[in-house]
Amino acid sequence: MYFSKKAIVPIEEEETDVWTCSNDGCTCWMRDNFSFDTSPSCPFCQSEMVKDTRMLPILTNHNNHKKAST
Ligand SMILES: [Zn+2]
Numbered sequence: 001m002y003f004s005k006k007a008i009v010p011i012e013e014e015e016t017d018v019w020t021c022s023n024d025g026c027t028c029w030m031r032d033n034f035s036f037d038t039s040p041s042c043p044f045c046q047s048e049m050v051k052d053t054r055m056l057p058i059l060t061n062h063n064n065h066k067k068a069s070t
Pocket residue numbers: 021022023026027028042043044045046047
C-alpha cells in the first residue's frame with residue numbers, strides 16, 4: 001500500500017455576496033442566499049445591513065455528509 005504525500009486540499013473559496021451589519025460594533029453578517037426584496041435588518045441590533053462580498057467556502061448542493069463541526 002502506498003501513501004502518497006497528499007496535501008490537504010484547501011477548501012475552495014469564492015467571492016460570495018453577503019449582507020453585513022452597518023453597525024460598527026456588530027459583526028453580524030449573512031450570506032445573500034435568501035432573496036430579500038429590500039435590505040434586511042440585522043437580527044441582533046436591527047441596524048441596516050449593507051451589501052458586501054466575502055471569500056467563503058463554496059456551497060455545494062449535495063448534503064451527503066452533514067458535519068457536526070460546532
Ligand atoms: Zn448588527
